[in-house]
Amino acid sequence: MSTEGAHPTTAATGRRRELLSIAAELFADRGFKNTTVRDIADAAGILSGSLYHHFDSKESMVDEILSSFQAELFAAYDEVLRSDDDARTKIERAVRLSFEAIDRHRHEVAIFQNEADFLGQQERFAYLAERNAQSRDVWITLLEDGLASGALRPDLDVELTYRFIRDTVWVAVRWYRPGGKLTHTDVADQYLTILLDGIAHA
Amino acid sequence: MSTEGAHPTTAATGRRRELLSIAAELFADRGFKNTTVRDIADAAGILSGSLYHHFDSKESMVDEILSSFQAELFAAYDEVLRSDDDARTKIERAVRLSFEAIDRHRHEVAIFQNEADFLGQQERFAYLAERNAQSRDVWITLLEDGLASGALRPDLDVELTYRFIRDTVWVAVRWYRPGGKLTHTDVADQYLTILLDGIAHA
DNA sequence: TACAGTACCAAGCAATTGCTTGGTTGGGCA
DNA sequence: TGCCCAACCAAGCAATTGCTTGGTACTGTA
Numbered sequence: 001m002s003t004e005g006a007h008p009t010t011a012a013t014g015r016r017r018e019l020l021s022i023a024a025e026l027f028a029d030r031g032f033k034n035t036t037v038r039d040i041a042d043a044a045g046i047l048s049g050s051l052y053h054h055f056d057s058k059e060s061m062v063d064e065i066l067s068s069f070q071a072e073l074f075a076a077y078d079e080v081l082r083s084d085d086d087a088r089t090k091i092e093r094a095v096r097l098s099f100e101a102i103d104r105h106r107h108e109v110a111i112f113q114n115e116a117d118f119l120g121q122q123e124r125f126a127y128l129a130e131r132n133a134q135s136r137d138v139w140i141t142l143l144e145d146g147l148a149s150g151a152l153r154p155d156l157d158v159e160l161t162y163r164f165i166r167d168t169v170w171v172a173v174r175w176y177r178p179g180g181k182l183t184h185t186d187v188a189d190q191y192l193t194i195l196l197d198g199i200a201h202a
Numbered sequence: 203m204s205t206e207g208a209h210p211t212t213a214a215t216g217r218r219r220e221l222l223s224i225a226a227e228l229f230a231d232r233g234f235k236n237t238t239v240r241d242i243a244d245a246a247g248i249l250s251g252s253l254y255h256h257f258d259s260k261e262s263m264v265d266e267i268l269s270s271f272q273a274e275l276f277a278a279y280d281e282v283l284r285s286d287d288d289a290r291t292k293i294e295r296a297v298r299l300s301f302e303a304i305d306r307h308r309h310e311v312a313i314f315q316n317e318a319d320f321l322g323q324q325e326r327f328a329y330l331a332e333r334n335a336q337s338r339d340v341w342i343t344l345l346e347d348g349l350a351s352g353a354l355r356p357d358l359d360v361e362l363t364y365r366f367i368r369d370t371v372w373v374a375v376r377w378y379r380p381g382g383k384l385t386h387t388d389v390a391d392q393y394l395t396i397l398l399d400g401i402a403h404a
Numbered sequence: 405t406a407c408a409g410t411a412c413c414a415a416g417c418a419a420t421t422g423c424t425t426g427g428t429t430g431g432g433c434a
Numbered sequence: 435t436g437c438c439c440a441a442c443c444a445a446g447c448a449a450t451t452g453c454t455t456g457g458t459a460c461t462g463t464a
Contacts, residue, residue: 015410015411046411046412046413047412047413047414049412049413049415050411050412050413053410053411053412054411
């Protein structure tokens, strides 16, 4: 009868986490709708029905994958916001933090990128839209602080710049692979260089 | 027995085009796998079986949608490449051209962005990967010309810059809506400003 | 040794899916 | 008038889907 948190049985038994990880990889690669419970079970070496010993639906699997990832991510954003770094440093930290999330949670990021719009239509996943709004607030705040402090050029359209950064950062999940030639720090460095100073010759 | 072209009956009868347009919107909004032939038929006001009078499979519908769009897009790229504009102008034109494509063919762009990876696994859609490579060639050429002519800053990583531009441009299809407050030209202007000169204060 | 709980299997059901088949309708043309 | 043909309907089939049910093997604990 323990009812703390959205996922009462999140006290992962090990196997549960393992299955979620397998599911996350498949959801990220093929899409949620395009992954069958039999696919997941096959990858785990069990029968599809056995999944329902651990989870009560395929939906609750994505739900748990996404919500636990989001919780971790937004905790990190909050820390940046609450720090007393200057505006430019905060922006840099927020960008680096995002690439770090891509490095450590590619499947979760990919699922969110690909499925949030569609899943968000269901009431169960309404928190996805809330998180989106929350993320926008973070960035708009950072950018406005940057403008106010003179760190950013005054002719920027804040809303459009926010979208530019958001899209640019997260879409990297499509090609970035941990363990590849480029570390997530390398990518963040280059992206920040372009973002802050542009590609044109000075 | 006419066998010219990949789609023998592409000589659109009007109704055919109409059905493809309806399908494209649904594919873009819900995803290919997530759109049923009954969804398409309902939206068109006919029964699902009647679709098979016009097309021989759901797959051939996306196929036709994507391949005809790609043909148009790459013709436009070619024109930029063959022009005698300077390097920077060519880059600007290529960016603007992409936003124009998003404006005029949002559904097609969205489908390509969302489904290309998955569909590309099938032999039938191998041309998607080829087009991707072709697009990369275009951009790498433009960027290297820009570096050679001194229009771009010499410390740029060409490969990463290519990805940066590609991702940034196409991902805009997720939020851009024709007829909204911002025209595609507005968006292109702002994006080019950031891309070329960065967001930091000079 | 008895027992409880976790992790799973074996079989199958109801709904949904893409697609097929054989027929009907109505406008254009000779 | 007779015919054609594009466009559609009505019904349904086989496969796939998410999920359920009733049971079994194994492990740790008292």
